[in-house]
Amino acid sequence: MRFGRLIRVKNRRGDPEATIYVVAEPDVAKAIAIIKIAGIGQGDDFEDLGRVTDTLLGALALQPGKFTRT
Secondary structure, eight states, X not given: XXXXXXXXXXXXXXXXXXXXXXXXXXXXXXXXXXXXXXXXXXXXXEEEEEEEEHHHHHHTTOOTTOEEXX
């Protein structure tokens, strides 16, 4: 895998309580689906903030299809 995605989950625009996840999945739709399947952010707004490198995924010890909250 060459890169993953940085996904922000928020309840509404400008939400100060928004949560950021690093997902070891390069496809945006699949990365969001991985978070939703875990039961996180049901009904919330998901925003792709861009990609993250394999170096960061390695530092976080993320395997393909896994994610972590930052």
